[in-house]
Amino acid sequence: MFPVVYSDYATSILSHLKQQGIDVGEMVSTSGLPSDYQQTESTYLPLRAVFKLLKVTYHKLGNEKGTELIRKALRKHIVPNILADLDDCETLEQALDKVILLIQVQIPQSQVSLTPLGNGFIFSRRKTLDTDDSAFIWSEVFTLWIMIELIQAITRSSWLPKQVHVQSQSCSDMIGCFPSQIQFIQAREMSGVIIESALLSQSISIAITQRDEDEEDFGMHYNVISQTYSALRPYVLELKFDLERAAQIIEVSKRTLQRRLSQHGITFRQLRDNLIADIALEQLQKGEAVSRVAVNVGFASVSQFSRSFKRITGLAPSRIALRHI
Known part of the structure; x- marks a missing residue:
């Protein structure tokens, strides 16, 4: 874990x-x-x-x-x-x-x-x-x-x-x-x-405090991969976010991280690409221009970003942007 x-x-x-x-x-x-x-x-x-x-x-x-x-x-x-x-x-x-x-x-x-x-x-x-x-x-x-x-x-x-x-x-x-x-x-x-x-053994009566409306019940559904995604997501846009940096963030060896990802059928590159695509999707859905999102997530050109985004999500980023105009 x-x-x-x-x-x-x-x-x-x-x-x-x-x-x-x-x-x-x-x-x-x-x-x-x-x-x-x-x-x-x-x-x-x-x-x-x-x-x-x-x-x-x-x-x-x-x-x-x-x-x-x-x-x-x-x-x-x-x-x-x-x-x-x-x-x-x-x-x-x-x-x-x-x-x-x-x-x-x-x-x-x-x-x-x-x-x-x-x-x-x-x-x-x-x-x-x-x-x-x-x-x-x-x-x-x-x-x-x-x-x-x-x-x-x-x-x-x-x-x-x-x-x-x-x-x-x-x-x-x-x-x-x-x-x-x-x-x-x-x-x-x-x-x-x-x-x-x-x-x-003392009897109790719990005083319930109302939860915040935007709080989600995350329950027991977070497995190793979801925890890893959540822990690494804020760091993925760092200039040098590689396997060594990811392992350092979650305090395991590179070999351990690779092995655990492999057990869930995913490579580190796939994890990194999926995290970047997730951040890009979030920005597109908020109305950011495709060109701006491409720069934000570290791509040198819009075409390079578009190819990568479509490969991962199956959709062109321009289609996501159009839906939210």
């Missing part, structure tokens, strides 16, 4: 940064996110880029203000969207079981679980620890706050865990992002919050 994450996680954070009057351009660039993140219709973004965004957000705002912004983004966007799918759950345990399935859609390679631990349970996420990744601890901070905010929203309480586990070897940088009464246990196999057994 490619390391990608639902794009709402990044766009909600960036939206709140902009509301505070912060110029997010440099932060987007430093994180490795696509510069047109607001315009892209992608469903997934590279996971590493979102982790880096968390890191630069905390470095810019500090622990207290960074945490305040992250919690606002969670409460405004991420948590309500998850709650909307929990209306048939009767206990916290049932709700968290369903949350795990939903998170596996939003962060496909995640290993989230609810398992017994001592006299309670641990609601946790396990990720391969990269000791060279300075953004890893901020991903743990974000993970813990997602868990806490979800449980607070589901139980309609101000619940806080008495103890949390983290994978990082040192938790000194993240302790300041949480209330002082929470005990941290570092260097564990997974990151998570300890939940009392009695709380899990």
Whole structure:
């Protein structure tokens, strides 16, 4: 599974940064996110880029203000969207079981679980620890706050865990992002919050927040290829978008990317051509001139673009443009 994450996680954070009057351009660039993140219709973004965004957000705002912004983004966007799918759950345990399935859609390679631990349970996420990744601890901070905010929203309480586990070897940088009464246990196999057994069996009544009208229910239908398309689409018009660059974006080897594409009957060139054709089609449908679209997607001439577009779609770009005059 490619390391990608639902794009709402990044766009909600960036939206709140902009509301505070912060110029997010440099932060987007430093994180490795696509510069047109607001315009892209992608469903997934590279996971590493979102982790880096968390890191630069905390470095810019500090622990207290960074945490305040992250919690606002969670409460405004991420948590309500998850709650909307929990209306048939009767206990916290049932709700968290369903949350795990939903998170596996939003962060496909995640290993989230609810398992017994001592006299309670641990609601946790396990990720391969990269000791060279300075953004890893901020991903743990974000993970813990997602868990806490979800449980607070589901139980309609101000619940806080008495103890949390983290994978990082040192938790000194993240302790300041949480209330002082929470005990941290570092260097564990997974990151998570300890939940009392009695709380899990507690009856709940989900308060549903209306979803945005333009939000689509992406469900469980995104497979490896659709995730790859979504993650790579914002980058495909880069000057040097080749197999090596694509593999770098989604954090796999070139050989792995080729093999996985081959398993789905597609080559890298076909993937790249299809992505470019998709972007071109979108621009044509918005009324852009064929000549302008040809330049936008990197072709030296209109005739070259027209031949390529017709080969992929079966239609001449001029016919698409005429339909939308």
